[in-house]
Amino acid sequence: MRELTYNEAAVEAVAEEMRRDPKIFYMSTDPIPPLLKEFGPQRIKATPIAEAALTGMGIGAAGSGFRPIVDWRQVTFCFVAMDQIVNQAAKIHYMFGGQVTFPILFRASVGGGGRIAAQHSQSPYSMFMNVAGLKMYLPSTPYDMKGLLKTAIRDNSPVISFESGRLMTSKGQVPDEDYTIPLGKADVKREGSDVTVVALAWLVHEALAAAETLADEGVSVEVIDPRTLVPLDADAIRSSVQKTGRLLIADEAGPTAGFSAEVAAVVTEDAATFARLNAPVRRVCALQVPIPYSPVLENHVFPDRNRILAGIRELLAR
Amino acid sequence: MTNLSPNLPPDKQREMLRKMLTIRRFEERASDDYLAGKIYGVVHCYIGEEAAAVGVCSALDHGDRIISTHRGHGHCIAKGADLKRMMAELYGRQAGYCKGKGGSMHIADFDIGMLGANGIVAGGIAIVTGAGLAAQMEGKGGVAVSFFGDGASNAGPFHECLNIAATWKLPMLYVCENNMYAAQTPAAATHALSDVASRAAGYGIPGVVVDGNDVFAVYQAAHAAVERARSGGGPTLIECKTYRWRAHTERRGQPDLRDRAEVETWMRRDPIAMLAQQLCEQGELDSAGLQAMEDEIAHALEAAVAFAEASPFPLPDQAVEDVFAS
Ligand SMILES: Cc1ncc(C[n+]2csc(CCOP(=O)(O)OP(=O)(O)O)c2C)c(N)n1
Ligand SMILES: [Mg+2]
Numbered sequence: 001m002r003e004l005t006y007n008e009a010a011v012e013a014v015a016e017e018m019r020r021d022p023k024i025f026y027m028s029t030d031p032i033p034p035l036l037k038e039f040g041p042q043r044i045k046a047t048p049i050a051e052a053a054l055t056g057m058g059i060g061a062a063g064s065g066f067r068p069i070v071d072w073r074q075v076t077f078c079f080v081a082m083d084q085i086v087n088q089a090a091k092i093h094y095m096f097g098g099q100v101t102f103p104i105l106f107r108a109s110v111g112g113g114g115r116i117a118a119q120h121s122q123s124p125y126s127m128f129m130n131v132a133g134l135k136m137y138l139p140s141t142p143y144d145m146k147g148l149l150k151t152a153i154r155d156n157s158p159v160i161s162f163e164s165g166r167l168m169t170s171k172g173q174v175p176d177e178d179y180t181i182p183l184g185k186a187d188v189k190r191e192g193s194d195v196t197v198v199a200l201a202w203l204v205h206e207a208l209a210a211a212e213t214l215a216d217e218g219v220s221v222e223v224i225d226p227r228t229l230v231p232l233d234a235d236a237i238r239s240s241v242q243k244t245g246r247l248l249i250a251d252e253a254g255p256t257a258g259f260s261a262e263v264a265a266v267v268t269e270d271a272a273t274f275a276r277l278n279a280p281v282r283r284v285c286a287l288q289v290p291i292p293y294s295p296v297l298e299n300h301v302f303p304d305r306n307r308i309l310a311g312i313r314e315l316l317a318r
Numbered sequence: 319m320t321n322l323s324p325n326l327p328p329d330k331q332r333e334m335l336r337k338m339l340t341i342r343r344f345e346e347r348a349s350d351d352y353l354a355g356k357i358y359g360v361v362h363c364y365i366g367e368e369a370a371a372v373g374v375c376s377a378l379d380h381g382d383r384i385i386s387t388h389r390g391h392g393h394c395i396a397k398g399a400d401l402k403r404m405m406a407e408l409y410g411r412q413a414g415y416c417k418g419k420g421g422s423m424h425i426a427d428f429d430i431g432m433l434g435a436n437g438i439v440a441g442g443i444a445i446v447t448g449a450g451l452a453a454q455m456e457g458k459g460g461v462a463v464s465f466f467g468d469g470a471s472n473a474g475p476f477h478e479c480l481n482i483a484a485t486w487k488l489p490m491l492y493v494c495e496n497n498m499y500a501a502q503t504p505a506a507a508t509h510a511l512s513d514v515a516s517r518a519a520g521y522g523i524p525g526v527v528v529d530g531n532d533v534f535a536v537y538q539a540a541h542a543a544v545e546r547a548r549s550g551g552g553p554t555l556i557e558c559k560t561y562r563w564r565a566h567t568e569r570r571g572q573p574d575l576r577d578r579a580e581v582e583t584w585m586r587r588d589p590i591a592m593l594a595q596q597l598c599e600q601g602e603l604d605s606a607g608l609q610a611m612e613d614e615i616a617h618a619l620e621a622a623v624a625f626a627e628a629s630p631f632p633l634p635d636q637a638v639e640d641v642f643a644s
Contacts, residue, residue, distance in 0.1 A: 029469075030501050048472035048508040049439045049500055076438065080473070115358030115410075117421045119437035289641050292632075294410030294418030295358060300634035 001175055007168040009142035010107075010161075011035065013149035014069065016178070018043065021067060024153065027054050028071035028107075051077050055084035055106070059092060059158075062104040067153065075108035075162065076120055089158045090133035101156040105149075109165045110138065111202060111252050112302060118290035121298075123253035125162050129229050129262065135183055136160040137228040140204035142172040144227055147181030155183065162229070164201035164252075183228045186236035192222035195246040195312055198237055198263050199223060203250040206305040213309060219316065229259060234266045238273040245278035246315045250308050254288035279318040284311045319596050320534035328602040334376050334533050335597060336611055338368035338590050341392045343615050344401060347623065348391065348408055348422070349568045357408045361422045364392035366531075366563035369589035370495050371396035373536025374463060374556070377544050383431040383453070384463040385446035388423050389495075389562075390435025393465050397432045399425070401618055402625040413629035417636065439500075440466060440473035443492075447479040450488040450553075461489040461547040469500025471514045480555065484521040489547035491540060494557045495530065501566045502575050515557035523553050530558025531589040534596075560589075 004012065011032060018024045018039055025043040026035060029051075036044045047054050051072055058070040072078040078085060085106075093102055112121035128134055135157055139145040145163070152159040189204055190211050199207040204225045211221035224240050226233055241247045247267055249260040260283045267273050267281060284303045292298055322331070345363045352361045364371070367389075375384065375396035386393035394404055399415070407414030407425055415425050426434035433449060436442040446464040453460035470476060471494050483490045494514045498505050511517065518525025524543070528535045536558055543554035561584035565574040574581075597603035 030503060046503050046507055049469045050472050050474065052474055080438070080440075114360075115421065116360050117419070117424055117437070119423070119441075120360075287638060289638055290419075292419040292637055293359060293416075293421030293424070294632050296410070296631040296634055297418060297637040300637045 001173045003171050004142045004174045005168065006139075006142045006145050006164070006170050006172070009146040009172075009174050010149055010163065012174075013146040014153070017150055017153040023065065024067045024069065025061075026069045026071065027058065028073060030073070052081040052084055055081035056088060058104045058106075059084065059089050059102055062102040063092070063100050067103045069105045069107065069153065071107040073107075073109065074120060074165075075110045075124060076122055078106070078108055085128075085134075086131050090131045093157065094133055102158055103156045104158045105152050106158065106160045107163065108160060109163045109168070111165045112286075112291045112298060113166045115293060115295060115298060117293040121291035123251075123286070125229055126253060126258045126262070128160060129259065130257070134158055134160055135228070135230050136162055137183060138162040138164065138201050139227055140164070140167065140189070140201050140225050142170070142174050144181060144187065144225075146174055147179055148183065148227060151180045151183055154180070159183070166202040181227070184231040184233055185228065186224050186226045186233035188222065188236070188240070189225050190221065190223040192220035192244065194220045194244055195248060195315055196222045196224060196237075196240040196244045197248045197250060197308065197312070198226060199250040200226065200259065201252065203252055203303065203308070206303070207250055207308055209305040210308040210312060214312060219312070221312065226263075232262065232266065234270075237263060237266060238270050241267050241273050242276045245276050247277070248282045248284060248308065248311050248315060250284045250303055252286055252302060255283050255285040256288050258285065260285050279315045282311045282315050284308050319532045319592050320538060322534040322538065326534070326537070330376065331597060331602060332611075334372050334537070335590070335593050335603070336615070337372045337396055338533065338593065339611060340401070340615050340618070341368045341371070341395045342590060343619055344395060344404070345391055347619055349564075351408070351623075352568050353570060357422065358410060359421050359423075361408070361568040362389040362566065363562070363564045363568060364389050366584065366589070367495055367497060367560045368392055369533035369536055369593070370493065370530045370558040370560055371465065373533045373558075374465070374491065374493050374540040376537050377540035378461070378463065381431060382461045382463065383433055383446065383449040384465060385433040385442035385449070386435040386465050387442065387467060387470065388435060388437050388439070389467070390423070390425055394425050394427065394432055394435070397427070398430045399427045399432055401622040403427075405622040406626040406629045409626040409629070410631060411626055411629035412632050413625065417640070418632045419640070440470040440475045442466065443470065443475040443479050447483055447488060447490060450483060450490040451486070453489050454486070459489075459548045461491065461544055463491040463493055465493050465495060467500060468494060468496040468498065468505040468509070468514060469503070471517070472508055480518070480521045480523070480553070483553040484523045487550060487552035490553035491543045491547065492553060492555045493540075494555065495560055496557050497560050497562045499562070499566070499576065502573070513557060515555055518555040523555060525555040525557070527557045527559065530560030531587050531592065533589060533593050
């Protein structure tokens with residue numbers, strides 16, 4: 001075990017996979033220096049600012065026997081490539097009857113907190129969850145990042161690696177040896193019996209902080225990190241809620257048609273889980289607004305440990 | 319430097335210098351205040367490129383419209399934006415142009431035809447082409463100007479809009495500020511041709527390369543393009559060869575991989591010093607006049623900072639305002 005940052009874990013995963021498989025190459029507008037140094041400009045391509053073209057080229061190279069990684073950097077920049085993502089990457093395998101595979105990894109940082117205003121502070125993963133044919137995950141720790149990223153690179157479908165901007169420099173233990181984490185498996189970040197909190201990325205850590213506070217008050221909080229958004233580990237979420245009878249979902253994105261709405265549906269549409277609910281499902285999300293610049297406004301828009309705490313207290317009061 | 323003294327009134331020439339100097343001093347202050355934690359997020363400085371914005375905007379009328387990029391302070395000031403409201407926006411205050419919602423990357427002043435800085439590379443090109451379409455439909459001779467970088471010239475909207483504007487003869491100026499880099503990536507690594515302006519040929523419109531540090535050269539090219547646009551001749555692509563003195567953003571410790579000798583070579587071609595020197599040689603300015611200009615700008619900046627500091631932060635609940643039109 002060593003300590004790595006979230007970002008270092010991602011770079012290490014890419015580097016290890018690139019050493020293993022010469023078919024992998026990487027495209028982004030600004031190459032990552034250590035990758036460029038090790039693999040050179042043939043495999044680490046510095047591209048023009050032309051995300052639509054890069055995304056499409058990634059799809060084409062994937063269908064021609066390569067395993068491209070297209071790094072959009074911020075999710076914001078992939079919106080200029082929406083046709084290639086939604087009409088092409090997501091559908092090409094299905095529409096052509098599965099003739100060839102399109103193993104492509106897209107990387108995109110998400111989230112706010114940087115005072116960089118509406119265009120650069122987005123968490124739009126539920127938009128992509130809504131598109132059939134894309135897998136995606138959003139890890140909360142360096143360990144999960146590395147394991148999921150390696151799995152995603154080896155996957156034969158398009159996968160989006162959403163990565164939390166807030167967590168880039170956060171540290172955690174990562175094993176020395178090779179390991180992977182399967183897509184579609186949630187992780188229980190803290191066991192508990194009174195209430196389940198389902199959270200993603202940075203809010204996993206906020207939820208753990210809230211759980212710690214409540215533990216002092218004798219309340220036992222279970223924190224579930226789905227890690228993968230598609231496919232979602234509904235079983236893990238349901239069995240936790242069946243145990244605790246209460247569910248709070250924390251998400252840095254807004255609530256409308258969001259990840260949080262999907263989790264709420266997964267829980268409430270299941271008769272066995274619904275029967276065990278002792279309180280309505282509670283969501284603690286960002287306000288449904290573009291993210292503002294001024295710190296006062298931005299802080300107000302995002303959920304945090306205090307809002308999670310307040311939400312849990314409300315659930316317990318019922 | 320280009321000599322325009324016969325046909326540009328001395329007042330206008332001095333005004334160009336004053337604007338360029340204002341941009342520079344504004345950004346020096348913004349950078350200091352950013353590092354001091356009074357301005358948040360990210361700040362992209364335009365220092366070194368002032369002649370491009372001022373040269374072009376000096377050829378425009380109040381009613382003409384422009385759009386900017388992530389590096390937008392210079393375009394705002396050149397088009398006549400209020401330093402107080404700009405500074406208040408950078409400070410995240412209620413009195414800022416965008417009520418504290420936008421910050422450095424998103425300053426707009428629609429009253430003066432400044433349609434906004436934009437955080438998306440090439441994100442403004444189509445929008446301002448729409449303003450050009452509106453100007454054409456209004457039929458009052460208005461023009462619209464798209465400012466964008468060398469990096470943006472590789473993005474789809476640049477090509478799509480040049481084609482439409484050329485075909486429809488829209489009253490447009492496409493002004494590429496070629497500062498030779500897109501973040502850390504040299505333009506030479508991402509452009510098949512060394513001149514962005516030569517792409518104009520593919521759309522059948524004039525493409526002009528100008529020394530982007532020579533404000534009169536920029537003005538002259540812009541003036542000709544504006545005349546052409548106003549008279550129904552259609553768009554022009556103007557490429558200003560210039561250079562940013564600072565790193566891509568003001569973030570502390572941000573690497574700047576450019577060759578120091580290259581940076582210094584360009585700094586010796588300071589567009590402001592070159593203009594000041596020419597005005598002095600022409601007898602339109604002396605060192606006392608230049609000092610008076612500096613003092614006046616320093617004063618205006620102090621007033622802008624004081625205004626920003628005196629403006630309250632927004633109230634938290636204002637975060638939910640303006641999502642939709644009322
Ligand atoms: C679509 C998109 N892709 C990537 C970025 C990240 N980015 C911001 S500025 C920049 C470089 C822009 O270069 P250029 O157009 O030459 O403008 P300059 O910064 O040199 O003024 C990049 C890649 C972005 N903002 N938008
Ligand atoms: Mg540039």
